[in-house]
Amino acid sequence: MAGVSKVDFDWEKEVKEFDERKTGVKGLVDVGVTEIPRLFVHPQEVIDRYLTAKGAAVELPVIDLTGAESGGTRRREVVEAIGKAAREWGFFSIINHGVPLETMNAMLESIKRFHELPDEDKESLYTYERSKPVKWNSNLPVEEGDPACWRDVLNLHYTNDHLDPHEIPSACRKETEEYVKYMIQVRELMAELFSEALGLPSDHLSKMECMKNHAISCLYYPACPEPHKTLGAPKHSDIFCLTLLIQDSLGGLQMLHDNQWVNVPPVPGALIANFGDLMQLFSNGEFISVEHRVVSQLAGPRISVATFCTPNIRILGKPFGPIKELVSKDKPAVYRDFMFEEYFQYYKTKAARVESALEYYRIN
Numbered sequence: 001m002a003g004v005s006k007v008d009f010d011w012e013k014e015v016k017e018f019d020e021r022k023t024g025v026k027g028l029v030d031v032g033v034t035e036i037p038r039l040f041v042h043p044q045e046v047i048d049r050y051l052t053a054k055g056a057a058v059e060l061p062v063i064d065l066t067g068a069e070s071g072g073t074r075r076r077e078v079v080e081a082i083g084k085a086a087r088e089w090g091f092f093s094i095i096n097h098g099v100p101l102e103t104m105n106a107m108l109e110s111i112k113r114f115h116e117l118p119d120e121d122k123e124s125l126y127t128y129e130r131s132k133p134v135k136w137n138s139n140l141p142v143e144e145g146d147p148a149c150w151r152d153v154l155n156l157h158y159t160n161d162h163l164d165p166h167e168i169p170s171a172c173r174k175e176t177e178e179y180v181k182y183m184i185q186v187r188e189l190m191a192e193l194f195s196e197a198l199g200l201p202s203d204h205l206s207k208m209e210c211m212k213n214h215a216i217s218c219l220y221y222p223a224c225p226e227p228h229k230t231l232g233a234p235k236h237s238d239i240f241c242l243t244l245l246i247q248d249s250l251g252g253l254q255m256l257h258d259n260q261w262v263n264v265p266p267v268p269g270a271l272i273a274n275f276g277d278l279m280q281l282f283s284n285g286e287f288i289s290v291e292h293r294v295v296s297q298l299a300g301p302r303i304s305v306a307t308f309c310t311p312n313i314r315i316l317g318k319p320f321g322p323i324k325e326l327v328s329k330d331k332p333a334v335y336r337d338f339m340f341e342e343y344f345q346y347y348k349t350k351a352a353r354v355e356s357a358l359e360y361y362r363i364n
């Protein structure tokens with residue numbers, strides 16, 4: 001309700017002051033805060049909800065891509081394993097994916113380097129302007145009273161797989177360019193394997209161009225003096241088709257599994273894959289998009305890089321809906337068609353309230 005604040009402090013003033021400093025959450029740590037500002041405090045019941053026994057961790061299904069290439073000896077086996085993981089878990093870890101360990105580590109290190117540049121060297125990229133393909137900020141909430149999260153992020157937005165290298169900060173330019181080449185390869189192979197796992201021709205998703213582009217979030221979760229009061233990322237499901245994540249050795253990612261938060265521990269060299277809501281939509285509910293979050297920790301910083309496989313810009317003007325071949329009398333459409341713009345608009349205005357928009361489109 002307009003004018004009725006959910007919190008007992010001047011939320012707008014705190015947001016404005018934080019924003020004007022342009023030094024992010026890392027800036028708070030740099031000046032030695034020992035108590036987190038009220039803006040970052042999340043309701044305790046939200047943090048505790050679904051809390052599991054301390055330390056509970058999952059072993060995600062492991063997809064070994066050895067021999068999974070077209071005509072490869074293990075193609076069928078891999079497609080089956082992916083189909084099962086996609087339907088039962090929505091999250092899996094990928095090994096032997098062809099991305100060299102050095103490339104992954106160099107990417108993580110370069111992102112740390114960017115976030116740790118002197119404030120004046122990254123100030124010019126600090127913005128919330130949507131049109132900017134390269135920017136960093138702290139993902140501040142937009143709705144009055146909503147809490148902020150304990151993280152900073154550098155966002156790189158590609159258009160038809162293109163981003164002028166000179167736009168990428170020099171601290172991570174070379175490493176990002178290298179990493180992205182591999183992400184495109186993995187994404188394209190995944191599109192084939194997912195298509196087959198859905199019983200479609202292997203080029204189906206590729207032809208749809210629904211995961212033919214990407215946006216990269218390069219995340220920096222600073223050490224937090226009061227980790228039990230805040231979150232690194234709130235509970236959310238991803239909005240696009242597929243997310244390919246690398247994280248350093250600190251951990252902190254949790255997924256909702258059997259209605260409990262469980263840790264998704266780092267596995268050196270593995271990529272973590274999870275579906276976003278659009279894949280749940282396209283697959284008519286077969287492949288699941290699962291909620292996850294990142295907890296804050298005393299130790300830090302934690303670095304992760306999330307590559308979101310997004311629809312090609314050319315198809316954004318077309319209606320989105322369940323793939324027609326997957327809809328039948330026995331399997332009626334679970335979602336109705338909608339325009340991507342309408343779907344995306346929801347996230348623009350609800351930045352911190354990340355309930356999935358997909359539910360709006362559910363039939364019945």
Ligand code: OGA
Binds near residue numbers: 217219233
């Ligand atoms: C995301 C996300 C997880 C992480 O950016 O959508 O869930 O480990 N990131 O940083």
Ligand code: NI
Binds near residue numbers: 236237238243292
């Ligand atoms: Ni996510």
